[in-house]
Amino acid sequence: MDIPPLAGKIAALSLGALPVSYALNHISALSQCVRGGPAPGLRARGDSAPLGVALMSALILVLLSVAIYSLSYGEISCDPLYTVFAVFAFTSVVDLAISLQEDGYVGGFMEFYTKEGEPYLRTAHGIFICYWDGIVHYLLYLAMAGAICRRKRYRNLGLYWLGSFVMSILVFVPGNILGKYSSEIRPAFFLTIPYMLAPCWAGMKIFSQSQAPTCCSPNMVQEEQRKGLWQRPTDLALTVYLILASLFTLFRGLVVLDCPTDACFVYIYQYEPYLRDPVAYPKVQMLVYMFYVLPFYCLAAYALIFPGCSWLPDWALVFAGAIGQAQFSHMGASLHLRTPFTYRVPEDAWSCFFLCNLLYALGPHLLAFRCLQQPAFFLRPPPAGPLAQHKKQQ
Known part of the structure; x- marks a missing residue:
């Protein structure tokens, strides 16, 4: 099966999440060693590390969106959801790295983020939503991006993804606020706001697409x-x-x-x-x-x-x-x-x-x-x- 060149670029760009997260993790560890580690009680007075992780994550997502737009400029202009699926494919690879790391299969990728950014991802529930996002959602993103490149329908795939994505948000976000990890809310938590708004907009776009014609007389x-x-x-x-x-x-x-x-x-x-x-x-x-x-x-x-x-x-x-x-x-x-x-x-x-x-x-x-x-x-x-x-x- 021939893969459109643009879809291949997006797949390669999403897999770039692995070396990026690995490099950022070691840079974070090195900076802590240089500073000598946080002093006892520093976090209680306000450590800037969680804020730095949140800002760095937001910057990476912005740069990623610009890169995807540059790659697709002149090739994909009819469906803005292409950029959404490409960015989410990148985050899916990050989530897969988090789940594999927390289960001990790999190391050295996202320790800095799960400690300073979103520690509730280290729970059993957090690990399994990362597995689902890193495998099922990732395959759906690539399939839908490929369908957009080929000018084919992807409405059914989009509806399945929409339900899956919204359910994970409906449970994970309130669970973080109401559960025992409510005291562990860090600035990176607020990155979920655009993460929640994107599927709302995507859902309206998907539902507005015409249904496939049926052969029923x-x-x-x-x-x-x-x-x-x-x-x-x-x-x-x-x-x-x-x-x-x-x-x-x-x-x-x-x-x-x-x-x-x-x-x-x-x-x-x-x-x-x-x-x-x-x-x-x-x-x-x-x-x-x-x-x-x-x-x-x-x-x-x-x-x-x-x-x-x-x-x-x-x-x-x-x-x-x-x-x-x-x-x-x-x-x-x-x-x-x-x-x-x-x-x-x-x-x-x-x-x-x-x-x-x-x-x-x-x-x-x-x-x-x-x-x-x-x-x-x-x-x-x-x-x-x-x-x-x-x-x-x-």
Whole structure:
């Protein structure tokens, strides 16, 4: 497969994050050695190192944006999201280096940033969102940048990325503020503000793109929408799944809200003690599920029963990305060594934990796949007049 020259440049530029982070880490270590290290109590009076890390990170991102604009000037002018994806691809490589470093696979890359910039990235949850960003998001950025270079559609990839990215922000930022790392907020935390605004703008651009044309004729749409739920076994199975997943979502939301019932007490101590972890990420995650995912599951079940809900295919992709990212981070952090032993999943509950959470992650992806493969049931029904005339002509 031929790679467009511009896409190749962006891939090479993103991999440049490795030598850049390695060099900056050693420069930071050398400067501390020259200064003799921070004196005891200096941080309490106001150490300038965290501010320096934040300013240096912002400067690198600005220079990176200018470099990408210079590379793409005259070649890519129709889609401003290209620059966004290219910059985020660079940060994804940085996140992958952070996660590999914190797990002990590599060293000498981002110690200065995790110590002085964002220490909450050293938590189990922080490590796994870095893994997801460094692998899944990175591949999505390259695929979408390549699609822009080839003038091809990337709307479906963009919707999946949008859901995944927004979910990580919705959990990570409040978790940093509310959890035990709230006292560790440094100036680099405010770099998340543009990081939060970018997907909002990107989401509007992605949703405004035209949908791919379907091969469903008016007759196919009408025939499919005449079928009841019992005549569509796949939709029936998905509806049952959505009902069960809604109950599970509500139950875990009540668990983190300290519901006093025996079932909640048994579950949080014997199956998912990670929900009690004072880092607050699991609690925020369950509340996001309850207030955002639960209503979507109810609406999706409605859309599988009643035809013509044209909004479902797009939002199924968004929520598939969101729940995929959330479940990866939640399951990984529940078992990671950085999570205190008392909050990790007990060994005798692993099978139940994996089964429930894997099914919870798999279901939205199956729903999105079903909507994309056979969209006729969700298309708006054709007007009665033109369809009747079409039948008479036949």
